[in-house]
Amino acid sequence: MGTETESFRTVPAEVRPYLAELVRRTRAVCGPRLTGVVAVGSLALGDYRHGRSDVDVTVLLAGPPPAETLRELAEALDHRRLPCPAAGLELVVYAADFARVPSGEAGYLLDLNTGARLPGRAALDPAGGPSFWYVIDRSVAHQDGIALYGPPAPEVIADPRPADLYAAIRASVREHDDGQGHLADNRVLNGCRSVVYCRTGRWFAKRDAAGQVAAAEEEFRPLIGAAVRSFERPRVGALSLPGPQVREFLGWVRARVDERAAAVGA
Structure with missing residues (x-):
């Protein structure tokens, strides 16, 4: 495994061979520029659901590298060349110097989405796009990221400043409130998960966060229970949830997030 880390063994067995090959190909393309590969998202939070979850990975490069290197990496990891056993691969490449400093920017060098259930994307320029996904992912990575290659995640990925992070959480809630392109x-x-972060200052797996909110908020307990049951099914078998109740719940979430964001000056 070369300099891949012992923590590599904590990722689910269903995706471990795939991630090992992803690291191998990334090393082959990027060479000595590669300083870290970190599993984030559901892998980091211990809530990966095979057949439902994406594989989320952050790559850190000394750089920035030539654009040709990034394009070559995107080609090497494309689902057609390296089939992803999960719903898809969401991989983000950052310059190592950028990732070490708190930021509210998207800041990526490459944003790659590929897989059987993901629309393909290989973007090299973050200008004009939303930044909140990346800010939240870096916060999760700093807290619980699994180093597949290189130093521990907290040493190489900074936690965003509170004002930037809560601005990102607010934007995430607005995106999910709109609902377009997202399962209910x-x-x-x-x-x-957003509400629990506001209450605790920590990221929890979705089902863990759902249990905490359902225990405290009786009004929303049936809806949250239905959402958990749906989440435990494959994406193609997701259950339909009542739209008015979802919108009411997300309006409540937005109010809780806005209260916390105002408290930290976001």
Whole structure:
């Protein structure tokens, strides 16, 4: 395994061979520029659901590298060349110097989405796009990221400043409130996760966060329970949730997030 880390063994067995090959190909393309590969998202939070979850990975490069290197990496990891066993791969490449400093910017060098259930994307320029996904992912990575290659995640990925992070959480809630392109269960569970972060200052797995909110908020307990049951099914088998109740819940989430964001000056 070369300099891949012992923590590599903590990722689910269903995706471990795939991630090992992803690291190998990334090293082959990027060479000595590669300083870190970190599993984030559901892998980091211990809530990976095979057949439902994406594989989320952050790559850190000394650089920035030539654009040709980034394009070559995107080609090497494309689902057609390296089939992803999960719903898809969401991989983000940052300059190592950027990732070490708190930021509210997207700041990526490459944003790659590929997989059987993801629309393909290989973007090299973050200008004009939303930044909140990346800010939240870096916060999760700083807290619980699994180093697949290189130093521990907290040493190489900074936690965003509170004002930047809560601005990102607010933007995430607005995105899920709109609902376009998101499964209803994921909208509800991301709302739970946002509320629990506001209350605790820590990121929890979606189902853990759902349990905490359902225990405290009886009014929303049936909806949250239905969202969890849906989340435990494959994406193609996701359950339909009542739209008015989802919107009411997300309005409540938004109010809780706005209260916390105002308290930290976001």
